[in-house]
Amino acid sequence: MAVVKHNNSGKFKLFSHVKYEHLVAGVSGGVTSTLLLHPLDLIKIRFAVNDGRTTTVPQYRGLGSAFSTIFKQEGLKGLYKGVTPNVWGSGSAWGFYFMFYNTIKTWIQGGNAATPLGPAMHMIAAAEAGVLTLVMTNPIWVVKTRLCLQYDASTTEKSGQYRGMIHALGDIYKQEGIRGLYRGFIPGMLGVSHGALQFMTYEEMKNRYNEYRHLPIDTKLATSEYLAFAAVSKLIAAAATYPYQVIRARLQDQNHSYKGTWDCIKVTWRYERMPGFYKGLAPYLVHVTPNICLVMLIWEKLTK
Template sequence: MTGQDGLSPSFVETVAGFTAGIVSTLCLHPLDLVKTRLQVDRSSSSRIGGSLRVIHEISLHEGGVAAFYRGLSPNIIGNSTSWGLYFLCYGKAKEVARTFHAHDGQDLTSSDYFAASGTAGLLTAILTNPIWVIKTRMLSTGSRAPGAYSSVATGVKQILQTEGVAGFYRGLFPALFGVSHGALQFMAYEQLKIYRSKMTTITTTFFSDNGTAKNPDQKRTLGNIDFFVISGLSKTFAGGVTYPYQVLRSRLQTYDAHLVYRGACDAIAQIWAREGLAGFYKGLGPNLFRVLPSTWVTFLVYENTKVYLPRLVF
């Protein structure tokens, strides 16, 4: 189906997601690096000022400012590809749901948004997991560390040689579990947008031919402030529920994960035994500090690209 401006909704969704992934990654990659370092830290103690300690160690021992952009290439590839694929699949899934509801005239429900987002997240996670394995390994070690990947191509070559194809799918199980994060986030995001639109309806009074007054409601277009607040609230909600899976995924994607853990269940048991509940929330501080700006940038770029892309093309 093609919109009145000549661009299909799927194309607009894909380009908007792809653009949002690139912009958010370029802006916030250093915070992602710090978060990853904390997530893969297996020490039983959680020292105060962990983020500042990691920042100091990186700048002191790994080459200054440039070291904070190690792994930028796979991060850009991963985020842009993931968001592009995600919004493409998400848009298609919503179209299917709308077609299903067409006969009864109902709007999409929370369960529809949850299912559409979950489906998109599942497909995206399976297709992009190899990129995240390389990204996690590059971010979790300095460029001078023994065996560290010097580039994405080097990472691909070494994984194939030492671990085979299976190496690209380490951490997939917790990543699939993490699909619930995106599903919860988008369910909340869509419902908050609907709720906000109803809060800002404009009532216009006019008179019909017979003199009867009518007051149809017109939904006001949401602005950047609305998207800013709504995206932040939905991300905080989803992140608070599902953060431990990110720690588990990062642990299983490190260089020596196959030597330390026998699988996801063993990793959970070891983290619990050695680090307790706090172990599942390592890196939460910088993650919260990172994900909210990342979410704001991603959704503002995404929503504005959807609006302005057709105008730029035509």
């Protein structure tokens, strides 16, 4: 068990810093935001995997066109395909992430929340939390992606359809093994930098703001301040790291076949150049900006 010396207080055990209210707050924020914003997530995924060459899948001209086309062809239920694994995935991912992040962060601080960490240590804590969370939740994201990409039967050549989350998990494991459940894991690992950059920016903005006001860095802020810092940190992280989400979604897509991460990158570059790596960015930003604001606000308020 990892320990750290802390002045005269002896040994601080890592697990002694686990606070389950962060798990509850993360689950609450993830589930709430997913139920409200899932259709935007579904549309983002469909834009991301659309390579412009596959004629057997629907083509959307824009965000409004995607909404109307999906609703017309698949009904309201179509806009919520994959919502079950998305709720499970978002709830568990945010819950584990917040719990791991705050445990690691508090451990580094030696139990004193008023101790500033600096950008580097914030990124390390966030990256470690991201890796642990990804290992536990990647199979759920594979299932979510595949359910979101089950188009109307008349628009796809694929005959086998997943009946739901449990059926998808079982069928993927049966047909593809553990490897199938961990498709997209490598770009997902690269995506850990997204969360690390986002949390570093968010924490540093909060800390600098409180220092500017001559207050302890762990002083709670107003709702509007949390929302502003959450939105800015998400936009910065998204602009810097979005391409990994396109590659990850394409590797998890059952309607396409790539030999691996590098093959997916090469094919995307060959046929679509740089714009191909940013497909789905508009619905992504429309989706994640209110999403992260809601998640972070719930987390901050529930852990007060």
